[in-house]
Amino acid sequence: MISAYTGTQIREAEKPFLADGVGAVLMQRAAYGLANTVVHELRGRGRRLYGSSVAVLAGKGNNGGDGLFAAALLARRGLRATALLTAGAAHEAGLAEFRRAGGHVLALTADNIAELAAAAAGADVVIDAVLGTGAQGGLRGPAGALLERLAQTHPGLVVACDIPSGLDADTGEVNEPVLPADVTVTFGAAKAGLLADPGADFAGSVHVVPIGMEAALPEPALRRLEAQDLHRLRPQPVRRSHKYTRGVLGVVAGSERYPGAAVLACRGALAAGAGMVRYLGPPDVADLVRESCPEVVCGQGSSAEAHVQAWVLGPGVDESAGDQLQRIRDAAATGLPVVADAGALPALPRILAPHQILTPHIGELAALLAGYGVESDRARLEGATLAAARRGAALTGATVLLKGATTLVAAPGGTVFSQSEATPWMATAGSGDVLAGVLGALLAQLSGSATMDHVPRGDRWAAIAAMAASLHGRAGAMASAGGPVTATAVARAIPEVIRHM
Numbered sequence: 001m002i003s004a005y006t007g008t009q010i011r012e013a014e015k016p017f018l019a020d021g022v023g024a025v026l027m028q029r030a031a032y033g034l035a036n037t038v039v040h041e042l043r044g045r046g047r048r049l050y051g052s053s054v055a056v057l058a059g060k061g062n063n064g065g066d067g068l069f070a071a072a073l074l075a076r077r078g079l080r081a082t083a084l085l086t087a088g089a090a091h092e093a094g095l096a097e098f099r100r101a102g103g104h105v106l107a108l109t110a111d112n113i114a115e116l117a118a119a120a121a122g123a124d125v126v127i128d129a130v131l132g133t134g135a136q137g138g139l140r141g142p143a144g145a146l147l148e149r150l151a152q153t154h155p156g157l158v159v160a161c162d163i164p165s166g167l168d169a170d171t172g173e174v175n176e177p178v179l180p181a182d183v184t185v186t187f188g189a190a191k192a193g194l195l196a197d198p199g200a201d202f203a204g205s206v207h208v209v210p211i212g213m214e215a216a217l218p219e220p221a222l223r224r225l226e227a228q229d230l231h232r233l234r235p236q237p238v239r240r241s242h243k244y245t246r247g248v249l250g251v252v253a254g255s256e257r258y259p260g261a262a263v264l265a266c267r268g269a270l271a272a273g274a275g276m277v278r279y280l281g282p283p284d285v286a287d288l289v290r291e292s293c294p295e296v297v298c299g300q301g302s303s304a305e306a307h308v309q310a311w312v313l314g315p316g317v318d319e320s321a322g323d324q325l326q327r328i329r330d331a332a333a334t335g336l337p338v339v340a341d342a343g344a345l346p347a348l349p350r351i352l353a354p355h356q357i358l359t360p361h362i363g364e365l366a367a368l369l370a371g372y373g374v375e376s377d378r379a380r381l382e383g384a385t386l387a388a389a390r391r392g393a394a395l396t397g398a399t400v401l402l403k404g405a406t407t408l409v410a411a412p413g414g415t416v417f418s419q420s421e422a423t424p425w426m427a428t429a430g431s432g433d434v435l436a437g438v439l440g441a442l443l444a445q446l447s448g449s450a451t452m453d454h455v456p457r458g459d460r461w462a463a464i465a466a467m468a469a470s471l472h473g474r475a476g477a478m479a480s481a482g483g484p485v486t487a488t489a490v491a492r493a494i495p496e497v498i499r500h501m
Protein backbone atom coordinates (compact mmCIF):
# COMPACT_ATOMS: atom_id res chain seq x y z
CA MET A 1 0.00 0.00 0.00
CA ILE A 2 1.25 3.46 -0.85
CA SER A 3 0.42 6.05 1.80
CA ALA A 4 0.31 9.71 0.84
CA TYR A 5 0.22 12.78 3.05
CA THR A 6 -0.54 16.46 2.86
CA GLY A 7 2.35 18.91 2.85
CA THR A 8 1.22 20.04 6.30
CA GLN A 9 1.39 16.49 7.68
CA ILE A 10 4.91 16.08 6.33
CA ARG A 11 6.06 19.40 7.73
CA GLU A 12 4.56 18.55 11.14
CA ALA A 13 6.38 15.20 11.11
CA GLU A 14 9.65 16.98 10.25
CA LYS A 15 9.35 19.52 13.06
CA PRO A 16 10.94 17.44 15.85
CA PHE A 17 13.90 16.68 13.56
CA LEU A 18 14.35 20.35 12.80
CA ALA A 19 14.17 21.15 16.52
CA ASP A 20 16.91 18.56 17.12
CA GLY A 21 19.05 20.28 14.50
CA VAL A 22 19.02 17.41 11.99
CA GLY A 23 17.17 19.35 9.25
CA ALA A 24 20.42 19.56 7.29
CA VAL A 25 20.81 15.77 7.47
CA LEU A 26 17.30 15.28 6.08
CA MET A 27 18.14 17.67 3.26
CA GLN A 28 21.33 15.76 2.43
CA ARG A 29 19.37 12.52 2.19
CA ALA A 30 16.77 14.19 -0.01
CA ALA A 31 19.45 15.63 -2.30
CA TYR A 32 21.25 12.31 -2.51
CA GLY A 33 18.02 10.53 -3.50
CA LEU A 34 17.25 13.19 -6.09
CA ALA A 35 20.74 13.05 -7.63
CA ASN A 36 20.66 9.25 -7.74
CA THR A 37 17.35 9.28 -9.57
CA VAL A 38 18.75 11.69 -12.15
CA VAL A 39 21.74 9.40 -12.68
CA HIS A 40 19.48 6.37 -13.01
CA GLU A 41 17.18 8.12 -15.51
CA LEU A 42 20.10 9.37 -17.62
CA ARG A 43 21.70 5.92 -17.74
CA GLY A 44 18.30 4.40 -18.56
CA ARG A 45 18.23 6.70 -21.59
CA GLY A 46 21.68 5.51 -22.66
CA ARG A 47 23.37 8.77 -21.67
CA ARG A 48 26.82 9.11 -20.12
CA LEU A 49 27.05 11.33 -17.06
CA TYR A 50 30.29 12.98 -18.11
CA GLY A 51 29.46 15.74 -20.56
CA SER A 52 25.71 15.75 -19.87
CA SER A 53 24.25 18.96 -18.52
CA VAL A 54 21.83 19.78 -15.73
CA ALA A 55 19.97 23.03 -15.03
CA VAL A 56 18.44 23.46 -11.59
CA LEU A 57 15.67 26.01 -11.15
CA ALA A 58 16.13 26.95 -7.51
CA GLY A 59 13.69 28.95 -5.37
CA LYS A 60 14.74 30.59 -2.14
CA GLY A 61 13.34 27.98 0.29
CA ASN A 62 14.40 24.50 1.34
CA ASN A 63 13.07 23.04 -1.89
CA GLY A 64 15.67 25.14 -3.72
CA GLY A 65 18.21 23.93 -1.16
CA ASP A 66 17.47 20.29 -2.02
CA GLY A 67 17.86 21.09 -5.71
CA LEU A 68 21.17 22.91 -5.26
CA PHE A 69 22.71 20.15 -3.13
CA ALA A 70 21.53 17.54 -5.66
CA ALA A 71 22.97 19.54 -8.57
CA ALA A 72 26.26 19.85 -6.65
CA LEU A 73 26.40 16.05 -6.33
CA LEU A 74 25.75 15.76 -10.06
CA ALA A 75 28.47 18.32 -10.86
CA ARG A 76 30.91 16.22 -8.85
CA ARG A 77 29.97 13.25 -11.01
CA GLY A 78 30.91 15.07 -14.20
CA LEU A 79 27.74 16.88 -15.29
CA ARG A 80 27.90 20.50 -16.40
CA ALA A 81 25.65 22.20 -13.85
CA THR A 82 23.88 25.55 -14.02
CA ALA A 83 21.67 27.01 -11.29
CA LEU A 84 18.95 29.47 -12.22
CA LEU A 85 18.04 31.34 -9.05
CA THR A 86 14.38 32.20 -9.50
CA ALA A 87 13.85 34.38 -6.42
CA GLY A 88 16.96 36.56 -6.14
CA ALA A 89 17.98 34.81 -2.91
CA ALA A 90 18.80 31.13 -2.49
CA HIS A 91 19.38 28.52 0.24
CA GLU A 92 22.75 29.67 1.55
CA ALA A 93 24.45 26.37 2.32
CA GLY A 94 23.06 24.77 -0.83
CA LEU A 95 24.33 27.59 -3.02
CA ALA A 96 27.77 27.56 -1.38
CA GLU A 97 28.07 23.80 -1.95
CA PHE A 98 26.90 24.18 -5.55
CA ARG A 99 29.59 26.80 -6.21
CA ARG A 100 32.26 24.64 -4.52
CA ALA A 101 31.30 21.77 -6.83
CA GLY A 102 32.01 24.02 -9.84
CA GLY A 103 28.42 24.94 -10.71
CA HIS A 104 27.62 28.02 -12.76
CA VAL A 105 25.07 30.45 -11.25
CA LEU A 106 22.61 32.72 -13.08
CA ALA A 107 20.04 34.96 -11.40
CA LEU A 108 16.60 35.36 -12.97
CA THR A 109 15.30 38.91 -13.40
CA ALA A 110 12.35 40.37 -15.27
CA ASP A 111 14.75 41.20 -18.11
CA ASN A 112 16.46 37.88 -18.80
CA ILE A 113 13.52 35.43 -18.78
CA ALA A 114 13.84 34.43 -22.44
CA GLU A 115 17.60 34.00 -22.20
CA LEU A 116 17.44 31.83 -19.08
CA ALA A 117 14.52 29.78 -20.44
CA ALA A 118 16.66 29.03 -23.51
CA ALA A 119 19.61 28.05 -21.30
CA ALA A 120 17.44 25.65 -19.26
CA ALA A 121 15.76 24.23 -22.36
CA GLY A 122 19.18 23.31 -23.75
CA ALA A 123 20.13 21.21 -20.72
CA ASP A 124 19.82 17.43 -20.76
CA VAL A 125 18.14 17.50 -17.35
CA VAL A 126 16.03 20.22 -15.73
CA ILE A 127 15.49 19.98 -11.97
CA ASP A 128 12.42 21.92 -10.86
CA ALA A 129 13.21 23.07 -7.32
CA VAL A 130 11.37 26.38 -7.31
CA LEU A 131 8.63 25.53 -4.79
CA GLY A 132 7.88 22.55 -2.59
CA THR A 133 5.54 22.01 0.31
CA GLY A 134 6.01 25.60 1.48
CA ALA A 135 4.27 27.03 -1.60
CA GLN A 136 1.46 29.49 -1.09
CA GLY A 137 -0.67 29.59 -4.26
CA GLY A 138 0.68 30.02 -7.79
CA LEU A 139 4.19 31.16 -8.59
CA ARG A 140 4.80 34.86 -8.23
CA GLY A 141 7.16 37.04 -10.24
CA PRO A 142 9.40 36.14 -13.18
CA ALA A 143 9.65 32.47 -12.12
CA GLY A 144 6.10 31.92 -13.44
CA ALA A 145 7.02 33.36 -16.83
CA LEU A 146 10.18 31.24 -16.91
CA LEU A 147 8.26 28.01 -16.23
CA GLU A 148 5.62 28.94 -18.80
CA ARG A 149 8.24 29.46 -21.52
CA LEU A 150 10.09 26.34 -20.55
CA ALA A 151 6.93 24.23 -20.65
CA GLN A 152 6.39 25.39 -24.25
CA THR A 153 9.87 24.28 -25.34
CA HIS A 154 9.47 20.66 -24.16
CA PRO A 155 12.87 20.47 -22.45
CA GLY A 156 14.84 17.23 -22.01
CA LEU A 157 14.31 15.22 -18.87
CA VAL A 158 12.33 17.17 -16.27
CA VAL A 159 12.72 16.00 -12.68
CA ALA A 160 10.54 17.66 -10.05
CA CYS A 161 12.09 18.09 -6.61
CA ASP A 162 9.49 16.90 -4.07
CA ILE A 163 6.55 18.16 -6.17
CA PRO A 164 6.21 20.02 -9.48
CA SER A 165 6.30 23.71 -8.51
CA GLY A 166 2.84 25.26 -8.48
CA LEU A 167 1.08 22.01 -7.69
CA ASP A 168 -0.82 21.94 -4.39
CA ALA A 169 0.73 19.10 -2.40
CA ASP A 170 -2.45 18.59 -0.36
CA THR A 171 -5.12 18.58 -3.04
CA GLY A 172 -3.56 18.00 -6.47
CA GLU A 173 -4.93 21.34 -7.63
CA VAL A 174 -2.74 23.10 -10.14
CA ASN A 175 -1.76 26.76 -10.11
CA GLU A 176 -0.62 27.33 -13.69
CA PRO A 177 2.01 27.55 -15.01
CA VAL A 178 3.39 24.18 -13.93
CA LEU A 179 6.22 22.44 -15.74
CA PRO A 180 5.13 18.85 -16.41
CA ALA A 181 7.71 16.45 -14.94
CA ASP A 182 8.87 13.13 -16.32
CA VAL A 183 9.76 12.04 -12.81
CA THR A 184 8.93 13.45 -9.40
CA VAL A 185 11.32 12.56 -6.60
CA THR A 186 9.38 13.12 -3.41
CA PHE A 187 10.86 13.07 0.09
CA GLY A 188 9.76 11.13 3.17
CA ALA A 189 6.48 9.97 1.66
CA ALA A 190 4.28 10.60 -1.35
CA LYS A 191 2.25 13.81 -1.25
CA ALA A 192 -1.50 13.40 -1.74
CA GLY A 193 -1.52 15.95 -4.57
CA LEU A 194 0.73 13.72 -6.69
CA LEU A 195 -1.88 10.95 -6.65
CA ALA A 196 -5.00 12.96 -7.54
CA ASP A 197 -5.97 14.67 -10.79
CA PRO A 198 -5.07 17.10 -12.19
CA GLY A 199 -1.81 17.02 -10.15
CA ALA A 200 -1.05 13.49 -11.34
CA ASP A 201 -1.00 14.80 -14.94
CA PHE A 202 2.09 16.86 -14.06
CA ALA A 203 3.95 14.47 -11.76
CA GLY A 204 5.15 11.81 -14.22
CA SER A 205 6.37 8.72 -12.38
CA VAL A 206 6.67 9.25 -8.64
CA HIS A 207 9.72 8.00 -6.70
CA VAL A 208 9.62 8.19 -2.92
CA VAL A 209 12.96 8.75 -1.19
CA PRO A 210 12.98 7.85 2.52
CA ILE A 211 14.77 10.50 4.59
CA GLY A 212 14.40 9.10 8.11
CA MET A 213 11.28 10.87 9.41
CA GLU A 214 8.79 8.29 8.17
CA ALA A 215 8.08 6.76 11.59
CA ALA A 216 6.75 10.13 12.75
CA LEU A 217 4.02 10.26 10.08
CA PRO A 218 0.34 10.21 11.14
CA GLU A 219 -2.61 8.46 9.40
CA PRO A 220 -2.25 9.06 5.67
CA ALA A 221 -4.51 11.50 3.83
CA LEU A 222 -4.74 9.13 0.89
CA ARG A 223 -3.83 5.51 0.13
CA ARG A 224 -3.21 3.43 -2.97
CA LEU A 225 -3.61 -0.35 -3.10
CA GLU A 226 -0.76 -2.23 -4.74
CA ALA A 227 -0.52 -5.75 -6.14
CA GLN A 228 0.27 -7.33 -2.78
CA ASP A 229 -2.82 -5.69 -1.23
CA LEU A 230 -5.02 -7.14 -3.95
CA HIS A 231 -3.45 -10.52 -3.28
CA ARG A 232 -4.13 -10.24 0.45
CA LEU A 233 -7.72 -9.04 0.10
CA ARG A 234 -8.90 -11.03 -2.91
CA PRO A 235 -11.88 -13.38 -2.58
CA GLN A 236 -10.82 -17.02 -2.31
CA PRO A 237 -13.29 -19.86 -2.62
CA VAL A 238 -12.66 -22.66 -0.10
CA ARG A 239 -12.98 -26.39 -0.71
CA ARG A 240 -16.63 -26.57 0.42
CA SER A 241 -17.78 -23.36 -1.28
CA HIS A 242 -20.96 -23.45 -3.33
CA LYS A 243 -22.47 -20.86 -5.57
CA TYR A 244 -24.60 -19.31 -2.84
CA THR A 245 -21.75 -18.98 -0.36
CA ARG A 246 -19.49 -17.55 -3.09
CA GLY A 247 -21.80 -14.52 -3.33
CA VAL A 248 -24.92 -13.91 -5.39
CA LEU A 249 -25.16 -10.57 -7.13
CA GLY A 250 -28.37 -8.92 -8.29
CA VAL A 251 -28.14 -6.66 -11.34
CA VAL A 252 -30.74 -4.05 -12.24
CA ALA A 253 -29.37 -2.56 -15.44
CA GLY A 254 -30.26 -1.85 -19.04
CA SER A 255 -33.33 -0.43 -20.70
CA GLU A 256 -34.87 -0.55 -24.15
CA ARG A 257 -32.60 2.34 -25.08
CA TYR A 258 -29.39 0.94 -23.56
CA PRO A 259 -29.66 -2.86 -23.43
CA GLY A 260 -25.91 -3.43 -23.85
CA ALA A 261 -25.07 -1.92 -20.47
CA ALA A 262 -26.86 -4.83 -18.78
CA VAL A 263 -24.75 -7.33 -20.70
CA LEU A 264 -21.51 -5.52 -19.86
CA ALA A 265 -22.32 -5.24 -16.15
CA CYS A 266 -23.10 -8.98 -16.08
CA ARG A 267 -19.88 -9.79 -17.96
CA GLY A 268 -17.88 -7.76 -15.43
CA ALA A 269 -19.59 -9.51 -12.53
CA LEU A 270 -19.09 -13.02 -13.92
CA ALA A 271 -15.47 -12.32 -14.76
CA ALA A 272 -14.78 -11.07 -11.22
CA GLY A 273 -15.99 -14.35 -9.73
CA ALA A 274 -19.57 -13.87 -8.51
CA GLY A 275 -21.05 -17.23 -7.45
CA MET A 276 -24.17 -16.34 -9.37
CA VAL A 277 -25.62 -13.33 -11.16
CA ARG A 278 -29.38 -12.65 -11.11
CA TYR A 279 -30.54 -10.14 -13.67
CA LEU A 280 -33.77 -8.18 -13.32
CA GLY A 281 -35.07 -6.09 -16.21
CA PRO A 282 -37.37 -5.79 -19.25
CA PRO A 283 -37.96 -8.99 -21.31
CA ASP A 284 -36.08 -7.82 -24.41
CA VAL A 285 -33.03 -6.89 -22.40
CA ALA A 286 -33.22 -10.13 -20.44
CA ASP A 287 -33.23 -12.03 -23.76
CA LEU A 288 -30.08 -10.24 -24.83
CA VAL A 289 -28.42 -10.95 -21.47
CA ARG A 290 -29.35 -14.64 -21.72
CA GLU A 291 -27.94 -14.87 -25.23
CA SER A 292 -24.69 -13.09 -24.36
CA CYS A 293 -24.17 -14.65 -20.91
CA PRO A 294 -26.05 -17.91 -20.51
CA GLU A 295 -24.70 -18.17 -16.94
CA VAL A 296 -26.96 -15.33 -15.79
CA VAL A 297 -30.34 -16.14 -14.24
CA CYS A 298 -32.84 -13.65 -15.65
CA GLY A 299 -36.20 -12.53 -14.35
CA GLN A 300 -38.70 -9.69 -14.38
CA GLY A 301 -39.67 -9.75 -10.71
CA SER A 302 -39.24 -7.26 -7.93
CA SER A 303 -35.87 -6.68 -6.34
CA ALA A 304 -37.48 -6.73 -2.88
CA GLU A 305 -37.91 -10.52 -3.19
CA ALA A 306 -34.61 -11.49 -4.81
CA HIS A 307 -32.13 -13.47 -2.72
CA VAL A 308 -28.78 -11.80 -3.27
CA GLN A 309 -25.81 -10.55 -1.23
CA ALA A 310 -25.29 -7.30 -3.14
CA TRP A 311 -26.72 -5.19 -5.95
CA VAL A 312 -25.51 -3.42 -9.06
CA LEU A 313 -28.02 -0.73 -9.90
CA GLY A 314 -28.30 1.68 -12.76
CA PRO A 315 -25.99 0.99 -15.75
CA GLY A 316 -27.98 1.80 -18.90
CA VAL A 317 -31.12 2.76 -16.98
CA ASP A 318 -32.68 6.03 -18.18
CA GLU A 319 -35.36 8.13 -16.54
CA SER A 320 -38.08 6.67 -18.81
CA ALA A 321 -37.48 3.11 -17.54
CA GLY A 322 -40.15 3.20 -14.80
CA ASP A 323 -40.05 -0.47 -13.73
CA GLN A 324 -36.26 -0.41 -13.51
CA LEU A 325 -36.33 2.71 -11.35
CA GLN A 326 -38.78 1.02 -8.99
CA ARG A 327 -36.49 -2.03 -8.77
CA ILE A 328 -33.58 0.30 -8.01
CA ARG A 329 -35.46 2.00 -5.16
CA ASP A 330 -36.59 -1.36 -3.74
CA ALA A 331 -33.06 -2.78 -3.92
CA ALA A 332 -31.57 0.27 -2.23
CA ALA A 333 -34.11 -0.16 0.57
CA THR A 334 -33.01 -3.77 1.27
CA GLY A 335 -30.02 -2.52 3.25
CA LEU A 336 -27.67 -4.74 1.24
CA PRO A 337 -24.39 -3.43 -0.22
CA VAL A 338 -25.12 -1.57 -3.43
CA VAL A 339 -23.23 -0.22 -6.41
CA ALA A 340 -25.21 2.75 -7.72
CA ASP A 341 -24.15 3.78 -11.21
CA ALA A 342 -25.51 6.06 -13.95
CA GLY A 343 -29.34 5.96 -13.89
CA ALA A 344 -29.47 4.88 -10.24
CA LEU A 345 -27.69 8.00 -8.98
CA PRO A 346 -30.69 10.36 -9.20
CA ALA A 347 -33.09 7.65 -7.95
CA LEU A 348 -31.57 7.08 -4.51
CA PRO A 349 -32.74 8.55 -1.20
CA ARG A 350 -30.88 11.63 0.05
CA ILE A 351 -29.33 10.03 3.09
CA LEU A 352 -27.15 7.04 2.30
CA ALA A 353 -24.63 4.82 4.07
CA PRO A 354 -21.01 3.72 3.44
CA HIS A 355 -22.03 0.29 2.06
CA GLN A 356 -23.85 2.13 -0.73
CA ILE A 357 -21.15 2.88 -3.29
CA LEU A 358 -21.83 5.55 -5.88
CA THR A 359 -19.78 5.33 -9.09
CA PRO A 360 -20.15 8.67 -10.90
CA HIS A 361 -17.87 10.11 -13.53
CA ILE A 362 -17.14 13.80 -13.02
CA GLY A 363 -20.25 15.00 -14.90
CA GLU A 364 -22.51 12.74 -12.85
CA LEU A 365 -20.83 13.91 -9.66
CA ALA A 366 -21.51 17.54 -10.64
CA ALA A 367 -25.19 16.68 -11.11
CA LEU A 368 -25.27 14.78 -7.83
CA LEU A 369 -23.75 17.68 -5.90
CA ALA A 370 -26.19 20.07 -7.57
CA GLY A 371 -29.00 17.89 -6.22
CA TYR A 372 -27.67 18.65 -2.74
CA GLY A 373 -27.68 22.36 -3.49
CA VAL A 374 -23.92 22.59 -4.15
CA GLU A 375 -23.24 24.72 -7.21
CA SER A 376 -20.47 23.00 -9.07
CA ASP A 377 -19.68 23.01 -12.73
CA ARG A 378 -17.84 20.10 -14.23
CA ALA A 379 -14.70 22.08 -15.13
CA ARG A 380 -14.30 23.29 -11.56
CA LEU A 381 -14.63 19.79 -10.18
CA GLU A 382 -12.12 18.51 -12.72
CA GLY A 383 -9.61 20.97 -11.29
CA ALA A 384 -10.15 19.64 -7.76
CA THR A 385 -11.14 15.98 -7.93
CA LEU A 386 -9.99 15.06 -4.43
CA ALA A 387 -12.11 17.75 -2.83
CA ALA A 388 -15.03 16.83 -5.11
CA ALA A 389 -14.98 13.14 -4.19
CA ARG A 390 -14.70 13.98 -0.49
CA ARG A 391 -17.56 16.43 -0.76
CA GLY A 392 -19.75 13.84 -2.46
CA ALA A 393 -19.11 11.30 0.29
CA ALA A 394 -19.65 13.81 3.08
CA LEU A 395 -22.94 15.10 1.64
CA THR A 396 -24.50 11.74 0.80
CA GLY A 397 -23.06 9.55 3.56
CA ALA A 398 -22.25 7.00 0.81
CA THR A 399 -18.84 5.83 -0.42
CA VAL A 400 -18.06 7.69 -3.64
CA LEU A 401 -15.95 6.14 -6.40
CA LEU A 402 -15.13 8.96 -8.80
CA LYS A 403 -14.11 7.53 -12.18
CA GLY A 404 -11.41 9.09 -14.33
CA ALA A 405 -7.78 8.70 -15.37
CA THR A 406 -7.14 8.49 -11.63
CA THR A 407 -10.07 6.87 -9.86
CA LEU A 408 -10.66 8.19 -6.35
CA VAL A 409 -12.68 6.39 -3.71
CA ALA A 410 -13.80 8.57 -0.81
CA ALA A 411 -15.42 7.09 2.29
CA PRO A 412 -17.76 9.33 4.27
CA GLY A 413 -15.46 8.85 7.28
CA GLY A 414 -12.63 10.62 5.41
CA THR A 415 -10.51 7.74 4.05
CA VAL A 416 -9.56 8.17 0.40
CA PHE A 417 -8.03 5.65 -2.00
CA SER A 418 -6.52 6.60 -5.35
CA GLN A 419 -5.98 4.03 -8.12
CA SER A 420 -4.29 4.78 -11.40
CA GLU A 421 -3.64 1.52 -13.21
CA ALA A 422 -5.99 2.28 -16.11
CA THR A 423 -5.05 3.40 -19.61
CA PRO A 424 -6.69 6.23 -21.54
CA TRP A 425 -7.76 3.60 -24.08
CA MET A 426 -10.34 2.63 -21.46
CA ALA A 427 -12.20 5.88 -22.05
CA THR A 428 -14.62 3.92 -24.21
CA ALA A 429 -18.37 3.44 -23.95
CA GLY A 430 -19.34 0.62 -21.63
CA SER A 431 -16.13 0.35 -19.69
CA GLY A 432 -17.83 1.92 -16.66
CA ASP A 433 -20.61 -0.71 -16.87
CA VAL A 434 -17.97 -3.42 -16.60
CA LEU A 435 -16.50 -1.69 -13.54
CA ALA A 436 -19.93 -1.63 -11.88
CA GLY A 437 -20.22 -5.40 -12.43
CA VAL A 438 -16.73 -6.06 -11.10
CA LEU A 439 -17.40 -4.01 -7.98
CA GLY A 440 -20.75 -5.70 -7.45
CA ALA A 441 -19.12 -9.13 -7.66
CA LEU A 442 -16.48 -8.13 -5.10
CA LEU A 443 -19.15 -6.77 -2.76
CA ALA A 444 -21.16 -10.00 -3.05
CA GLN A 445 -18.07 -12.09 -2.30
CA LEU A 446 -16.32 -9.96 0.29
CA SER A 447 -18.95 -8.14 2.32
CA GLY A 448 -19.04 -10.81 5.01
CA SER A 449 -15.64 -12.34 4.35
CA ALA A 450 -12.87 -12.76 6.90
CA THR A 451 -10.29 -11.51 4.40
CA MET A 452 -11.64 -8.01 5.05
CA ASP A 453 -10.66 -8.32 8.75
CA HIS A 454 -7.25 -7.02 7.60
CA VAL A 455 -8.84 -3.65 6.90
CA PRO A 456 -10.08 -1.22 9.60
CA ARG A 457 -13.88 -1.49 9.79
CA GLY A 458 -14.54 2.08 8.64
CA ASP A 459 -12.41 1.63 5.51
CA ARG A 460 -13.76 -1.72 4.27
CA TRP A 461 -16.29 -0.54 1.69
CA ALA A 462 -13.85 1.96 0.26
CA ALA A 463 -11.12 -0.69 0.14
CA ILE A 464 -13.39 -3.05 -1.82
CA ALA A 465 -14.22 -0.23 -4.24
CA ALA A 466 -10.52 0.62 -4.64
CA MET A 467 -9.80 -3.03 -5.29
CA ALA A 468 -12.44 -3.08 -8.05
CA ALA A 469 -10.95 0.05 -9.65
CA SER A 470 -7.49 -1.49 -9.52
CA LEU A 471 -8.62 -4.82 -11.00
CA HIS A 472 -10.56 -3.04 -13.72
CA GLY A 473 -7.64 -0.73 -14.54
CA ARG A 474 -5.16 -3.60 -14.65
CA ALA A 475 -7.48 -5.65 -16.87
CA GLY A 476 -7.93 -2.71 -19.22
CA ALA A 477 -4.20 -2.06 -19.42
CA MET A 478 -3.52 -5.74 -20.08
CA ALA A 479 -6.22 -6.03 -22.75
CA SER A 480 -5.15 -2.78 -24.38
CA ALA A 481 -1.41 -3.50 -24.45
CA GLY A 482 -1.01 0.00 -25.86
CA GLY A 483 -3.85 -0.18 -28.40
CA PRO A 484 -7.63 0.22 -28.58
CA VAL A 485 -9.69 -1.85 -26.19
CA THR A 486 -13.41 -2.61 -25.98
CA ALA A 487 -15.40 -2.86 -22.77
CA THR A 488 -15.96 -6.55 -23.52
CA ALA A 489 -12.21 -7.09 -23.80
CA VAL A 490 -11.71 -5.39 -20.42
CA ALA A 491 -14.15 -7.83 -18.84
CA ARG A 492 -12.49 -10.77 -20.59
CA ALA A 493 -9.10 -9.85 -19.09
CA ILE A 494 -10.32 -9.75 -15.48
CA PRO A 495 -9.82 -13.49 -14.70
CA GLU A 496 -6.25 -13.31 -15.96
CA VAL A 497 -5.52 -10.39 -13.64
CA ILE A 498 -7.04 -12.26 -10.67
CA ARG A 499 -5.06 -15.37 -11.57
CA HIS A 500 -1.81 -13.40 -11.43
CA MET A 501 -2.65 -11.42 -8.28
Ligand SMILES: NC(=O)C1=CN([C@@H]2O[C@H](COP(=O)(O)OP(=O)(O)OC[C@H]3O[C@@H](n4cnc5c(N)ncnc54)[C@H](OP(=O)(O)O)[C@@H]3O)[C@@H](O)[C@H]2O)[C@@H](O)CC1
Binding pocket: 014, 018, 023, 024, 026, 027, 030, 059, 060, 061, 062, 063, 064, 066, 130, 131, 132, 133, 134, 135, 136, 137, 138, 139, 140, 141, 161, 162, 163, 187, 211
Ligand atom coordinates in the same frame (compact mmCIF):
# COMPACT_ATOMS: atom_id res chain seq x y z
N1 LIG B 1 11.79 20.89 6.45
C1 LIG B 1 12.84 20.07 6.24
O1 LIG B 1 13.63 19.82 7.07
C2 LIG B 1 13.02 19.47 4.94
C3 LIG B 1 12.40 19.99 3.82
N2 LIG B 1 12.66 19.51 2.61
C4 LIG B 1 12.37 20.30 1.43
O2 LIG B 1 11.89 21.56 1.76
C5 LIG B 1 10.71 21.87 1.06
C6 LIG B 1 9.91 22.81 1.85
O3 LIG B 1 10.74 23.91 2.08
P1 LIG B 1 10.22 25.33 2.58
O4 LIG B 1 9.36 25.12 3.76
O5 LIG B 1 11.38 26.19 2.73
O6 LIG B 1 9.31 25.78 1.41
P2 LIG B 1 9.55 25.87 -0.18
O7 LIG B 1 8.60 24.93 -0.80
O8 LIG B 1 10.96 25.80 -0.54
O9 LIG B 1 8.96 27.33 -0.50
C7 LIG B 1 9.02 28.36 0.45
C8 LIG B 1 9.69 29.56 -0.17
O10 LIG B 1 9.05 29.91 -1.36
C9 LIG B 1 8.45 31.19 -1.27
N3 LIG B 1 7.12 31.09 -1.83
C10 LIG B 1 6.02 30.48 -1.34
N4 LIG B 1 5.03 30.53 -2.19
C11 LIG B 1 5.47 31.19 -3.27
C12 LIG B 1 4.87 31.56 -4.50
N5 LIG B 1 3.60 31.25 -4.78
N6 LIG B 1 5.63 32.21 -5.40
C13 LIG B 1 6.91 32.53 -5.12
N7 LIG B 1 7.52 32.21 -3.95
C14 LIG B 1 6.81 31.55 -3.06
C15 LIG B 1 8.44 31.56 0.19
O11 LIG B 1 8.72 32.90 0.28
P3 LIG B 1 7.79 33.89 1.09
O12 LIG B 1 6.39 33.72 0.50
O13 LIG B 1 7.83 33.40 2.50
O14 LIG B 1 8.37 35.20 0.84
C16 LIG B 1 9.60 30.72 0.75
O15 LIG B 1 10.80 31.40 0.65
C17 LIG B 1 10.09 20.55 0.79
O16 LIG B 1 9.24 20.57 -0.32
C18 LIG B 1 11.32 19.69 0.54
O17 LIG B 1 11.75 19.84 -0.79
C19 LIG B 1 13.59 18.39 2.46
O18 LIG B 1 14.86 18.95 2.25
C20 LIG B 1 13.65 17.51 3.65
C21 LIG B 1 13.91 18.30 4.86
Ligand SMILES: Nc1ncnc2c1ncn2[C@@H]1O[C@H](COP(=O)(O)OP(=O)(O)O)[C@@H](O)[C@H]1O
Binding pocket: 361, 403, 404, 405, 406, 407, 422, 423, 424, 425, 426, 427, 428, 429, 430, 431, 432, 433, 434, 435, 472
Ligand atom coordinates in the same frame (compact mmCIF):
# COMPACT_ATOMS: atom_id res chain seq x y z
N1 LIG C 1 -8.37 8.96 -19.55
C1 LIG C 1 -8.62 7.84 -18.87
N2 LIG C 1 -7.60 7.10 -18.43
C2 LIG C 1 -7.83 5.96 -17.77
N3 LIG C 1 -9.08 5.48 -17.50
C3 LIG C 1 -10.12 6.18 -17.90
C4 LIG C 1 -9.96 7.40 -18.61
N4 LIG C 1 -11.19 7.88 -18.88
C5 LIG C 1 -12.08 7.00 -18.37
N5 LIG C 1 -11.44 5.97 -17.78
C6 LIG C 1 -12.07 4.83 -17.11
O1 LIG C 1 -13.03 4.25 -17.99
C7 LIG C 1 -14.26 4.02 -17.33
C8 LIG C 1 -15.33 4.88 -17.98
O2 LIG C 1 -16.50 4.82 -17.26
P1 LIG C 1 -17.80 5.67 -17.65
O3 LIG C 1 -17.44 7.10 -17.79
O4 LIG C 1 -18.87 5.31 -16.70
O5 LIG C 1 -18.14 5.12 -19.10
P2 LIG C 1 -19.44 4.34 -19.61
O6 LIG C 1 -20.62 4.98 -18.95
O7 LIG C 1 -19.45 4.54 -21.08
O8 LIG C 1 -19.29 2.91 -19.24
C9 LIG C 1 -14.00 4.34 -15.86
O9 LIG C 1 -13.61 3.19 -15.17
C10 LIG C 1 -12.86 5.33 -15.91
O10 LIG C 1 -12.09 5.31 -14.74
Ligand SMILES: [K+]
Binding pocket: 063, 128, 129, 130, 131, 132, 160, 161, 162, 163, 164, 165
Ligand atom coordinates in the same frame (compact mmCIF):
# COMPACT_ATOMS: atom_id res chain seq x y z
K1 LIG D 1 9.57 21.63 -6.80
